Amino acid sequence: MKKWSFVIGSVAFAALLAAGGAQAAEKLRLLTWADYAPKEVVDAFTKETGIEVEITLSNNEEMISKLRATQGAGFDLAQPSQDRITGPQAEFGIYKPLDLSKIDAKLFIGSMLEATKANTTAGGKVYGLPHIWGTDGLVVNTKAAPGVKDYLDLCGPEVKGKASLRAKRPTLIAFAFSMGMNPFAAYSNEKAYSEMMDKVGAKLTECKANLKFFWDGKDALLAGLRAGEVTAAMAWDTGGWKLNSENPEIKFIAPKSGALGWVDTFAIPAKGRADDAAYKWINFNMRPDIAAKVAASAGNFSASQGADKLAAGKLKDQFAESFPLAAIENIKWYPAVPAGLEAIEGKVLDKVKSAN
Amino acid sequence: MTLVGNGVRGDFMSDSADLALLSVVKEFGAHRAVDSVTFDVAPGEFFSILGPSGCGKTTLMRMIAGFEHPTSGDIRIRGKSMLAVPANKRPVNMVFQSLALFPMMSVGENVGYGLACAGVDKIEAGQRITRILDRVGLAGFEDRPVTKLSGGQRQRVAIARCLVLEPTLVLLDEPLGALDLKLREHMKLELKQLQAAFNTTFLYITHDQSEALVMSDRVAVMNKGRFEQVGSPRELYHNPLTSFVAGFVGDANVWNGSTFGAQATGLGIKLSTGAALVGAGSGSGAVSAYLRPEAIALAAVPGELSSLPNRFAGTVSTVLFDGAASTLVIKAEGFPHLRATLPQAGPLAGIMAGAPIGFGFAPEALKIFPA
Amino acid sequence: MTALPSSERSLFAEKLGLFLLLAPAVLWLGVLVILPHVEIAVLSFSERIAPRVYAFGFGNYLEFLGEPIYWRTFARTAFLSILVTLITLVISFPVALYIAKFASGKSKPLLFLMCLIPFWASELVRTLGWMMMLRETGVLSFLLQKAGLASGPVEMLYNDASVVLGLVYGGMLFMIVPLTNALESLETAQIEAGYDLGGSHLTVLRRIIIPHAMPGIVAGSIVVFMLTVGNFVTPVMLGGKNGLWFTEQIYSQFITRFNWPQGSAFGFMLLLLSTVIVWLGLRLTGQGFAETLRKA
Known part of the structure; x- marks a missing residue:
């Protein structure tokens, strides 16, 4: 009796699993950042194509870890930053090369598309397309801490006990620049890079x-x-502008040593099962009207050609305040x-x- | 050494008493568990409190040990009031109903626990433990775990654990309750002998009248928070002062009836079932009468009982053979139900059910109390 | 094929029956417990040579031993976990003693319920609750300022004390339950006998109550220690920048460094730590493992 119920249970369980798999035919499993796929956009996409979108929110490290755990299965489209593609790809092989014939290149800002393609090319194949871009800099309460102009100022007495940063790699890069070094130039030399990082580590420990x-x-x-x-933190521009809307004294500042520019991409996991849906989503998202909505939701800028013309006026003003021309030219793009x-x-x- | 009293004595409180209770009252909310109890226990005396469960005897003992505080009244040990003395400072030790031996300690550690608490040095404590175990017949048991002992041995450890401290008073809370009958009979004797040998004052509480009667110098019968009577076992048995004592101590035929006036030989009563009897006691109107089975004289011919004012004839309805404690159930006109002890040595030893029989008893044997 | 003698056949049938009976449990253990551990063990001995090329080696363990930050975090986690376990024990003991021996029959389930209520919320919510209490702009700081006991905002978060506080809070129930169980079986007469024979409060506690409660103490301590040493949320959230916990190292090796072999080695070190400390605890208190489990 018991044994039979066990057998029946197992069969039912297996059937359930199989059914779950079969059902996934018209579904796009998206691994992305918060606010990158607003409901409005997802609904419009489903209405137009009949494809359902299942969203999982994540960050760079978790995206890589998740895909690594399954060797690239479980998701049909991921959105890692452009600098975090070739390394993990070489190490774990979690993405598949993109079929560029399936995307509409005219929808992208040309220079950004080319730069991203170049940066995400491994073994002659392209793995990433640009989607959203923004910067890392300083979010400062200008009334409480008017003196904070660069990353190193976070270690100054003015913000003692009131500064914050992430214990992640952008912080190391930012401090290296702020300390007058160029970490990107040292990327190719592991030993030099290691020494540089040790210096940065010592500074951060002190800080x-x-x-x-x-x-x-x-x-x-x-x-x-x-x-x-x-009162002062190293953070993304988005967060700073969001707070700025609530409290004008809080501002996003492009640091003297340069804001760090990042581009989040579209990349297709190695064992994705809905590549067509993924390309459809990419093309759909890069349409100027849709891209403007996504940019507004994320609070950042789109790689879509023409989306900026449709962007909300407030964000443009905030960007202009944070980034004088010199600051834009000083943005350090991650290789x-x-x-x-x-x-x-x-x-x-x-x-x-x-x-x- | 033994003081034999005549009932509740509150008139003298000599400092020579090991234990003296003065109008002790204990109330739990509205319930009065112990109601103005006064008594004293002389040095070396084996004093028992006998009563049914719920009569307040356990509360009384716990007050003496220091686990409960009296609502009013005083408890004195050798003349010193104990009210302000916590349990662990009183010269009183208790043998618990469950014995409460410490299961994680050996026999020696159990016995040595109190010595260690008192700060007795290790060498002396060791000697005292050895000596006491020797005296209670557990020589060489020091290292045995208490969990590996028989019931009787555990009993002795519990007593040794108290006696080694040489207390003024040992309290025993029905310690024989958990033992089987044979062992209980044996332990009664042993306890009595131990008490005599150590010459320590024992206060023993029990609901088992046989334990109280066999071991005690004096017994207090307790009912509903009060002492009904205090006296030697013999006194309680032969001269109960209250209906409760007559019924609770020893075995008795209990009949209801009413008085019809004083007779030459005693008080005349008529049972509700019709028989007219003469007994000893007081009261008028409704009464209860108590007659012990062994106080009934039996004869094959009623004429042999001519010296007794109460003489009747009946038939044997059942013979309950139990050796020396064998009884007859007799059916007789005017009596509801009658049990009489059947002596196994006499001529009636072989009597069978249905045989005619004569029976009688002295008026002093029939105790009459107002109902 | 020759027929087996009947006695052997019945023995065989018996063995088969036993096997079938145990099969689900063996399967359960094998698939859900042993297999993952074997995989992690194998992984912990692999070293990265080049992208996608790994070789057998002790490098991950050598890295652990050679790098002070790792074994310092490890030692710190072990030390704080033991401290948390001891504090939990000291706080929980009177509570359990009260519930087991002094609370009346009616209030007993109520008291138990009060201990249980915080566990209806998830660990995350409980920890967030503590953060709201302790942070600079939080409830305690506000009350202290209102009462005039502090001149400005007081930061009570992001230090070892707040981590210990959160962990003790989270561990108390798991200490109180086995302790109460153990103490409930202690006959009240034994405590009374302890006093009656002249024992002070301390003597009764030390020689009668604690020895009796020992299986509960050991069981509770093992559970609390294991929960504490393996906790992740509480030290990370309440400790902030200073709350380094060994589980965080494992998490970061697996998730942010993609260094699974190193994470596996760390995981094994944690397993080893738990095992050694539990073994030491049992040895020091003279308790048997099986007996402790039975009484817990």
């Missing part, structure tokens, strides 16, 4: 006492800035991270975190 906390989720940081517990560098950075970050 640690100045920090309120290492922020991890964007919301925790914004809450801290709103409450006044944090692709060679495999192996992340291990060096990781260890430095571990040291910083465990220092007292």
Whole structure:
């Protein structure tokens, strides 16, 4: 009796799994960032194509980890940053090359498309297309901490106990620039890069006492800035502009040593099962009207040709305030991270975190 | 050494008493568990409190041990009031109903626990433990785990654990309750002998009248929070002062009836079933009468009982053979139900059911109390 | 094929029956417990040589031993976990003693319920609750300022004390339950006998109550220690920049460094730590593992 119920149970379970698999025919499983796929856009896409979109929110590291765990299965489209594609691809083989004939190149800002393609090319094949771009810089309460102009100022007495940053690689890069070094130039030389990172690590360790906390989720940081517990932080431009709308004293500042420019991409996981749907989603998203909606939702800029003309006026004003012309030219765009560098950075970050 | 009293004595409180209770009252909310109890226990005395469960005897003992505080009244040990003395400072030790031996300790550790608490040094404690175990017949048991002992051995450890501290008073809370009948009979004797050998004052509480009667110098019968009577076992048995004592101590035929006036030999009563009897006691109107089975004289011919004012004839309805404790159930005109002890040595030893029989009893044997 | 003698046949049938009976449990253990551990063990001995090329080696363990930050975090986690376990024990013991021996029959389930209520919310929510209490703009800081005990905002978050506080809070129920179980079986007369024979409060506690509660103490401590050492949310959230916990190292090796072999090695070190500490605890208290599990 017991044995039979066990057998029946197993069969039913297997059937359920199979049914689950079969049902996925017209579904796009999207691995993306918060606010990159607003409901309005998803609904319009489903209406137009009949394809359902299943969204999983994530960040760069988790995207790679998730795909690594399944060797590229479980999702049909991912949105890692452009510099984080070739390294993990070389290491784990989690993406499949893109079929560029299936995308409408005219929808993209030409120079950005070419730069991204170049940056995400491995073994002669392209793995990423640009979608959303923005910068990392400083979000500062200009009334409480008027003197914060560069990353290193986060370690100054003016913001003692009230500064915050992420214990992640952009912080290392930013501090390296702020300390007068060029980490991107050292990418190709592991030894030089390692020495540079050690210096940055020492500086950050020294700076640690100045920090309120290492922020991890964007919301925790914004809450801290709103409450006044944090007066200056290294963060994305989006967060700064969002707070600026609520409180004009809080501003996003492009640091003296340069804001860090990033581009989030479209990349297709190695074992994605709905490539056609994925290309449809990409083309749909790059239409200027749709791209403008997504950009407004994410609070960042789109790689879509013409979307900026449709962008909300407020964001344009905020961008203009944060980025005078010189600051735009000073943006440091991330080159692709060679495999192996992340291990060096990781260890430095571990040291910083465990220092007292 | 033994003081034999005549009932509740509140008139003297000598400092020579090991334990003295003065009008002790204990109330739990509206319920009065112990109601103005006064008594004293002389040094070396084996004093028992006998009563049914719920009569307040356990509460009384717990007050003496220090686990409960009296609502009013005083408890004195050797003349010193114990009210302000916590349980662990009183010169009183208790043998619990469950014995409460410490299962994670050996026999020696159990016995040595109190010595360690008192700060007795290790060498002396060891000697005292050995000596006491020797005296209670557990020589060489120091390292045995208490969980590996028989019921009787555990009993002795519990007593040794108290006696080793040489307390003024040992309290025993029905410690024989958990033992089987044979062992209980044996332990009664042993306890009595131990008490005599150590010459320590024992206060024993029980609901088992046989335990109380066999071991005690004096017994207090307790009912509903009060002492009904205090006296030697013999006194309680032969001269109960209240209906409750007559019914609770020993076995008795209990009849209801009413008085019809004083007779030459005693008080005349008529049972509700019709028989007219003469007994000892007081009261008028409704009464209860108590007659012990062994106080009934039996004869094959009623004429043999001519010296007794109460003489009747009946037939044997059942013979309950139980060796020396064998009884007859007799059916007789005017009596509801009658049990009489059947002596196994006499001529009636072989009597069978249905045989005619004569029976009688002295008026002093029939105790009459107002109902 | 020759027929088996009947006795052997029945033995065989018996063995088969036993096997079938145990099969689900073996399957369960094998698939859900042993297999993942074997995989992690194998992984922890692989070293990256080049992209997608791995070789057998002890490098991950050598890395752990050679890098002070890793074993310092490890030691710190072990030390704080033991501290948390001890504090939890000291706080929970009177609570359990009260519930087991002094609370009346009616209030007993109520008291248990009160201990249980915080666990209806998830660990995350409970931790967030503590953050709201302790942060600079939080409830406690506000009350202190209102009461005039502090001149400005007081930050009570992001230090070891707040981590220990959160972990003790999270562990208390798991200590109280086995302790109460153990203490409930302690006969009240034994406590009374302890006093009656002249024992002070301390003596009774030390020689009677604690020895009796020992299986509960050990069981509770093992559970709390394991929960604490393996906790992730509480140290990360309440400790902030200083709350380095070994599980965080494992998480970061797996998730942000993509270094699974190193993460596996760390995971094994944590398993080893738990095992060694539990073994030491059992040895020091003279308790058997099976007996402790039975009484827990």
